[in-house]
Amino acid sequence: MPFEPDTASVEQALEDVTLYNELARGGQKVVFLGESSKFGKIAVKLIKPDSGAAELRATREIEVAKSLADSHFPRLFESKKVTVCGVEVICIYEEFLEGTSLRSVLQEQVCLPGKETVMIGREISAALEILESSQVVHRDIKPENIYLAERGRVVLLDLGIARQLGVASLTDDNAIFGPLTPGYGAPEQIRNEKRAISPRTDIFALNVVMYECFSGANPFSGHGATPRDALMNTLNLSPESLETFGSSRELARVIARGMEKSPHRRFPSPTAFLRQLNLCPEANE
Amino acid sequence: MKLFLQQGWGMLALDAELLERRIASGVVLSPRISTPEQLERHSSEIRNLGGSVLFDPQFYVPRTEHARILQFPYWDGLSFDSDTFDDHSAADFCQRVIDYQRDVLDVDGVILPGAYTNAGDERWRIWQASFAEAGAEHCTDKPLYSTIAIGPDVVRNRHLMDSLIDEALNYPVGGFYVLLRPPNDSFLVADEDYLYAVLDGLLSLREAGKEVILGYANQQALLLAAVGV
Numbered sequence: 084m085p086f087e088p089d090t091a092s093v094e095q096a097l098e099d100v101t102l103y104n105e106l107a108r109g110g111q112k113v114v115f116l117g118e119s120s121k122f123g124k125i126a127v128k129l130i131k132p133d134s135g136a137a138e139l140r141a142t143r144e145i146e147v148a149k150s151l152a153d154s155h156f157p158r159l160f161e162s163k164k165v166t167v168c169g170v171e172v173i174c175i176y177e178e179f180l181e182g183t184s185l186r187s188v189l190q191e192q193v194c195l196p197g198k199e200t201v202m203i204g205r206e207i208s209a210a211l212e213i214l215e216s217s218q219v220v221h222r223d224i225k226p227e228n229i230y231l232a233e234r235g236r237v238v239l240l241d242l243g244i245a246r247q248l249g250v251a252s253l254t255d256d257n258a259i260f261g262p263l264t265p266g267y268g269a270p271e272q273i274r275n276e277k278r279a280i281s282p283r284t285d286i287f288a289l290n291v292v293m294y295e296c297f298s299g300a301n302p303f304s305g306h307g308a309t310p311r312d313a314l315m316n317t318l319n320l321s322p323e324s325l326e327t328f329g330s331s332r333e334l335a336r337v338i339a340r341g342m343e344k345s346p347h348r349r350f351p352s353p354t355a356f357l358r359q360l361n362l363c364p365e366a367n368e
Numbered sequence: 369m370k371l372f373l374q375q376g377w378g379m380l381a382l383d384a385e386l387l388e389r390r391i392a393s394g395v396v397l398s399p400r401i402s403t404p405e406q407l408e409r410h411s412s413e414i415r416n417l418g419g420s421v422l423f424d425p426q427f428y429v430p431r432t433e434h435a436r437i438l439q440f441p442y443w444d445g446l447s448f449d450s451d452t453f454d455d456h457s458a459a460d461f462c463q464r465v466i467d468y469q470r471d472v473l474d475v476d477g478v479i480l481p482g483a484y485t486n487a488g489d490e491r492w493r494i495w496q497a498s499f500a501e502a503g504a505e506h507c508t509d510k511p512l513y514s515t516i517a518i519g520p521d522v523v524r525n526r527h528l529m530d531s532l533i534d535e536a537l538n539y540p541v542g543g544f545y546v547l548l549r550p551p552n553d554s555f556l557v558a559d560e561d562y563l564y565a566v567l568d569g570l571l572s573l574r575e576a577g578k579e580v581i582l583g584y585a586n587q588q589a590l591l592l593a594a595v596g597v
Binding site: 271276278279280281283344345346347348351355 | 493497530531533534535537538569572575576577
């Protein structure tokens with residue numbers, strides 16, 4: 084049964100928050116903009132897990148988010164279980180970010196100059212360094228999950244399908260695909276090769292995002308490709324060099340290496356990627 | 369590049385001589401070359417000469433050779449038949465291999481067991497990952513090396529070799545003890561594609577900060593210095 088609570092019912096369940104409006108709704112999750120006397124303006128997330136695994140996944144998301152005290156991630160203030168309309172749900176109070184998603188920017192501008200593409204790469208690889216040190220792989224880096232907040236702050240959102248390395252996987256071993264977004268998910272995610280999932284998986288997606296920023300189209304899912312085409316393209320297609328779109332040779336090479344099909348040929352870590360990115364002429368424009 | 373001596377049966381006396389002349393920096397011992405008592409004495413002798421000691425548990429050796437190997441205490445009733453080795457025994461066996469190396473031989477680093485494969489199948493991969501995880505859990509005070517013992521069909525198959533390296537990079541170990549069975553068992557390999565695949569795979573291990581020890585190396589293996597081995 085879909086979880087579709089109205090604002091009044093939620094407000095009644097959360098006595099310490101005033102709700103303003105609904106920000107997003109999908110599946111078993113609803114997000115409201117609210118105000119708390121303790122935390123100020125906040126995003127209120129309500130998640131109704133539809134299975135034991137989903138509840139465990141939501142709990143892990145909260146644990147991971149709590150451990151990431153850095154400006155590249157939204158701050159998680161509080162989490163608790165509440166009953167809304169007779170249903171027990173997980174409630175998260177999270178920092179409300181003013182700004183816009185990278186997807187909105189790309190919809191408006193189509194592509195970004197080299198300097199801004201590199202800036203996105205630098206900021207998200209800094210976020211990936213933090214995830215790596217926490218043994219977490221995000222697994223869903225895409226423009227929708229990259230938020231350009233106030234004062235140049237770049238924030239990585241949505242740890243919903245993040246994987247904690249060294250902790251038992253919550254996804255089905257026999258599934259044909261692992262959890263991913265077609266066009267951004269790495270080949271090892273598409274093949275559901277769990278033992279090959281690593282920070283290099285996020286490096287792949289970040290480089291796809293950078294390619295899209297600079298060229299104006301996703302190299303695998305752009306130009307009207309269906310999700311199935313995007314998956315096949317990711318496995319089989321070698322994107323045209325970014326130099327064709329006017330980048331420096333150095334940036335084209337860095338991004339091509341970041342998008343290598345086999346993880347072992349990509350950069351060994353976000354730090355190694357960042358080091359090479361900083362050597363590109365676009366980094367010093 | 370460090371040179372470890374890996375002698376056959378009856379050749380142990382040469383180890384001391386070459387270590388004294390500083391031609392080598394240590395040895396890789398193996399159960400096939402002597403009895404446990406001889407090996408323990410030799411380990412102590414090498415250490416007294418300032419040499420490093422490693423021990424290859426030879427889980428990958430074909431069954432026909434097993435008589436001497438089974439004298440070593442880490443087998444302790446387990447069948448040496450690699451084909452029927454129970455997945456669940458992997459962690460327990462691994463722990464015994466580590467205990468023997470650490471407590472009896474006082475090695476400088478622990479080489480984990482690893483089966484030989486020329487197919488790189490899923491079962492072999494599960495063993496490899498299990499040995500590495502069990503090793504990391506049980507041994508935190510010595511460098512750990514996963515054994516990668518592979519045949520030419522794995523090396524030549526780009527997809528297999530890629531996925532094997534992709535997984536190995538995530539093992540919680542500091543390095544790898546790599547054993548490569550050459551095409552046609554030839555002493556020197558003339559197959560350029562094979563050599564390229566070896567260089568490509570080992571380069572990724574080195575770039576990830578993993579140490580690589582190539583077992584049973586000959587002069588041709590010096591070319592691996594090009595990728596930092």
